[in-house]
Amino acid sequence: MSEAINQLLIKELTTSVPDEVSDFAGAIAGTLKTHPLGILFYGSVLRDVDFDGILDFYVITDRPVSLSGNGFARWANHILPPNVYYMEHEVGTRVLRAKVAFLSIGQFLKRSTLFTLDTTIWARFCQPVRMVWVRDGKSADHILKAVSQCVVTASCWAALLGPEKGQAATYWHELFTKTYAAELRVEKKGRSRNLLAGREERYRELLLHAWEQASIPYQEDENACLYPVLTEKARVKAIRRWQHVAATGKPLNVVRLIKAAFTFTDGISYLLWKIQRHTGQVIQVSNFERKHPVLTLPLFLWRARRLRFRSDA
Template identity: 35%
Template structure:
């Protein structure tokens, strides 16, 4: 089986995964989001913790909205420019459905930028590491768009294993490859989670899926390993191994700086951020806070004031 055949195996697995059935609430939320941004929406991907659960009760649904024009999708040339320069722009939206509130957090990005972000030439891992994980199509405009997304996510998987495998010096298993990769990508962002623990969790939650993807993805990346004793033996030379590890050190520095810039940008572009923050505070602290109009208008100051209110009411321990 050659590299092209192995890429087709990965693509076939991804295509099937994208068609999986999702929560009715996620379908409704995706339709609402698409209506809110108009005909520039090409596709909406559903991902995250709710993807494989039977309920969204007391949770926020996570989506990626892929668009033709960032300016049209964001309703502003300036916001569109920021979206292109430091993707993605993030929004929070609520939908009343059958007497309850469906909460969604979604990221907006151009479909062309999405495809480019998966390439191995891209130093930052945040996009290809995110979409090497399971996701589903909640909305897709047409077959051409579906093909672009399937190939983009296939490339995300190939890039992931292609950038992680060369860092190993000896025997590798599917678990060590995927877990280490997710651990390193978490370390390349500003994250509160324990990267070691989270890396293993991501693998264990979808073990059969990651196991099925590993070998064809490695071959598609041009890194077909030798196999011995049920383990993979890397064929990377010592020089290339040192270069791969150095590249990950650079990723960590660049990734943390980029995460910080996204946080700063988000204070001004994350529409609905204060409502989302109020919901999170109530969920985790049990303290209910009412959002005032001025807090929505001035999100940065409004967010700080919500933290102060919560602290004064004993919400933080």
Template identity: 35%
Template sequence: MVVDSNKEIQDFILQEWRRQTPEEVSIAAERIADRFNGAVCGILFYGSCLRTGEIIDKVLDFYVIVDTYSSAYDSRWLAMANQVLPPNVFYHETEVNGVTVRSKYAVLSRADFAFRVRSECLNVSVWARFCQPCLLMLARDEETRLSIASDVAQAVKTMLGNYLDLVPTAKESRDLWVGAFEQTYSAELRSERSGKGLEIYLLDQDRYDALTALVEEVLNVVPDPFPPLKQPSRTERLAPRIRWMLRRWNGKIVSFLRLVKASMTFDGGIDYLAWKIKRHSGVEVEVTDRMRRRPVLSGIRLFWGLKRRGAFK
């Protein structure tokens, strides 16, 4: 039976969002939202801190969803930068009960988020992130909450649907998710070691297996006991490979441009990137005062040096 909508996946996401939020995370999200002139539709908490529950000496990851960039920012430059090359990324620190809570947050408009979870979006960064566990906070109203849940459901569908286009024989949940994660990691400048896709799958195996069943129903993927009478043509086999090749080219270029932009918009960006790279790849980066004074030029030099040393895939 073909399912006409993502409703069952959406309901699954809404159920996930019932989980309790640590006080430190809630307060950090509220203080970040205060920076955007009442334009926040909701804030999505995601990443390793959500998966593990560890907060102390970690950096929380948020996506701030806003109405429009012009309404969110007082600075025309920041609004333009977010429009031309989304998202803008910022760093935030706040004290909660005597503990320093550190956060990194990206800003996307409601329209950009809705587009970037769809399969026609060449860049993988949003749909690859939000097929993973997340938690919506500070939703403006119930309509907005349901709408963003539908977008997150679409991200799950896009992730597996795009991988099934490439590897239509992958029917087992583990093969689907691990293969999809590895493909999307290869389409960005990532510092994670090989095997990260399997690690993410195993952290929430029951969740991903449950989603696999829902997505396969939506996509009408069923076990086929007999080989198809008509084999796909060479063009049909080649098209998904070309699309994934284009995703890799797009991802590398866009990731590099975002790094350069972040060096201008992200306070402490060079230091944060050095910490992130060392944490995930073990490659040590010495950040000097000169690099902090000239972040764009230093960021370009740093990129090529780290590429040679194997910090990026």
């Protein structure tokens, strides 16, 4: 893996976070019978510190883990990771809330390559992330390898699916727009641009280093516009492959929503909070829907889809 990419990511992964976040991560590690390799912190609260929001953690383990005694959850974590749980932690007088995903290092590496049909992992971990708890140096190296692989995979897709020529930010913007669509995510229009705001140089550096790592030649003009040199055959093949990825992504995420109903405490409330936070819109649900989230999931998805179309209008 590129030494330049690794150096950039090491600096990013080891950047300090608020003590509350480190304390929460330590508490999560302490609840497990076997310590994980490490815990990654990412997402909206990392970008804009807001402890009234939901923190996002990924717990990277040696092998697949399920905190639930539920047989379906154990099976599903092997077939379609990660398993995700809602957790709370008291720090002083403050109650922090988090969405905590469990992923084995093998699952992480497998889903961070160009060959995976699942965009969930590489699309998240090409974005800024912090390693807020780690077992030892060897564990840190394994996680760094996986995160680096995510950056290269995302950058390759950005070149293959992006414009023939454009600013570095344009390649990332178009890529994130495509991954949101593939994952059936409800996001405000222009959400991908917000991810890049103030971090344009970071994304540009990683993009160029990743193209070099992947042997994608490129040219750059006087206006800092990039031109990855790709054959028409490569682009056509990539578009066909992405159509398969996009067609697979929506069913995968519907299944993940069903999984959440079995592992989340009051998962419907979390989904409603997430939609309101990202769109400013509120979906009203009945007590029956809260008590029977799996049975009423199709209705919930239909309303969320309508809300997405309105937010894009």
